[in-house]
Amino acid sequence: MVERFEVALNTPVGRLTTAIDVPTGLIPITAIVPVARRLGEEAAQLEIQHATEAGQAISCRIGCAACCRMLVPLSAPEAFALRDYVEQLPTDRRDLLLNRLGDTKDRIKRAGLWDRLNDVSEASKPIADEELDPINRSYYALRMPCPYLENELCSIYEARPAACRELLVTSPAELCQDLVQNPVTPLPVSMRISSILGLAWGTLTDSPPRLIPLPMALEWAERHEEESRRTWPGSALLDQVLDHMWRFLSQAFQTRSSEL
Incomplete structure (x- = not known):
């Protein structure tokens, strides 16, 4: 049995209205991940429409995987969902992925x-951006392709993390070859779904929000089975997801008002 909810969210670039079906019984946190991602993608479409009307164009194209050398953070619910996705893959595909993860x-x-990434994933309190920045830079300096990347295409596209879905740019694509040194212009994101899911998980379990680096997400999920x-x-x-979405949107309105 499912219950239909009519959801309306005011974003800085327009109103998002949609209907969502949610099971009425008891469900694991992974069941709400697709719902949260869908809302995030619909909010992103409003941002794309707004940028297009302002004369900007999204530079990202199929096969452009420059950003797939960055360290991608997942929330705990996303890590569990990714583990479930990989486990249901055909044996040969799963083994190929696991081998690449081992090499990575x-x-x-x-x-x-x-060890530094593992400390991040198991931190008992939120980590400041100032502490994460040198780790992110050291990882990016390796220019190591994401272990889920095959021939510059995402092999888990339908299950890719929210952070990957949200990174779109309007600056020339060639600037993405060096995301640290070049003036890349990302599309604004009013709701960061990974953070929202992480905060919801923290509230539900009375635990700190997690930042789980993608290369170790499956191992982390196994440890926290x-x-x-x-x-x-x-x-x-x-309710938990929507509550944190509204908080993010409130912050987004304040931030953009201060930029005017």
């Missing part, structure tokens, strides 16, 4: 970053 882990270890089995009423999960 070895390279990160040789660079002296694996028992936590992933917890369930809540579907409406309660949706």
